[in-house]
Amino acid sequence: MGMHEGRAALVTGAGSGIGRASAQIFAREGARVAVVDLDEAGARETVDLIASEGGEAFALAVDVADEAQVESMVAATVERFGRLDAAMNNAGITSPSFQFHEMPLEEWHRMLAVNLTGVFLCMKHELAQMVTQDVLGAGRGTICNTASGAAVVPAPGQPHYTAAKHGVVGLMKNVAQEYASQKIRCNSVLPGITDTAMLRASFEANGPEHRKRLEATVPGGVLVRPEEIGETAVWLCSDRASRVNGQGVIVDGGGVLR
Template sequence: MSVNFANKVAFVTGASSGIGRATALAFARAGASVAAVDIDEEGAAETVRQIEKSGGAAIALTCDVTSEAAVSGAVRATLDSFGRLDAAFNNAGIEQPVAPLAEIGATDLDRLIAVNLKGVFLCMQSQVPAMLAGGGGTIVNTASGAGVVGIAGQAVYCATKFGVVGMTKAAALDYAALGVRINAVCPGIIQTPMMDRFTGGTDEGRARVVAQEPIGRMGSPEEIADAVLWLSSDASSFVVGHAMVVDGGQTV
């Protein structure tokens, strides 16, 4: 896919590994300057090292997306470094242990909501004014296949991801006429460190989740990055408030 982000600035959360790192690298290859944002300071720094090694421009920003002050500070630091904000990928998220609803503790509930849902809200709340001041931009939020169908043992995770889809659709209507285009991507089973934790990192665990994929394999982080860059590019200029499912047929 050929997209051009020359002279543009991208802000990517969850950029230390997996889908976030793949997307940060993809934005850089397409010409963008990148803010690699993550609570994992060393992981974000490694993403920046990879971008700079290939000749790109990037900064690493340590940020807890559950903190309003931290998020607004990261957006300000991006503007201070690069002067503008054109594209944001709000991807930071955590998984839920597999368990039925009645066995999920309130602490797990609060943490999942804080990272997966509140984090997206706080990011958009800071990103939208920055984009409006610069004449517009695009935001892509990471939802999930678990944001469009229910999954046994994932009640709270599903609730957060359904919430991301709903918030994306509503926010998209708030700002479409003002030049900020907002969409979501809904990954299926992707080979990431999060998926390694979810499967226990075993052959049996991986086989169990791959069995849910009609395509017969996990997806790669780069396949999700391609979708994010398309949603962030002028090629998708008429796409607004869409939750794009990229899941190998899992939710069909």
């Protein structure tokens, strides 16, 4: 039996990369999945991939930085599946690199709106639903946010990204502390340099030197695969991780130890 048999899951940023791989793994483990992304076409492709393996999913076009849309996202998931057992708040953006003293304020706001406020809004509305649910298996619900190795060591030229990802880990700790007694867990996965569209965009935006600097930090030179992040996130959200709460799990092959 799959780890999420009979459960309902939601993954943001699931139209691509880590979110897509995670949504597919949730479905393989038995969950019905709300596939959420700003990019509706990407979300629909993920739904098709899940359906082609016999899984059940539906697509939702949502901007996670918009509270009304996030509230509707949770409502639509509950309307479809009856409850929300597992939420992976994964949607995120990258940006060109800047020297700290040259960072435009609008870049700071753009980054924080999606990568930090977006996670806050998702957790706020997911929790509002989870506290109303009966306990099923080990709890009322679980959340896993996608942070980053940049929640531990700074991303070069990306102080706004670093700040947002440290913030994601901070929010996780608050939620883990406040909701443990209600049997709701919250953890984070901290990916290393992972082979996705975001990484390729960052290589393009910041040039070959940036690419070399990042690749030099990857153990054995092999980038992390999105599935390797998804396997960890899906496990963290499962009853098999029933006592894991408030933890940030680094999935980078040991790159952070460089």
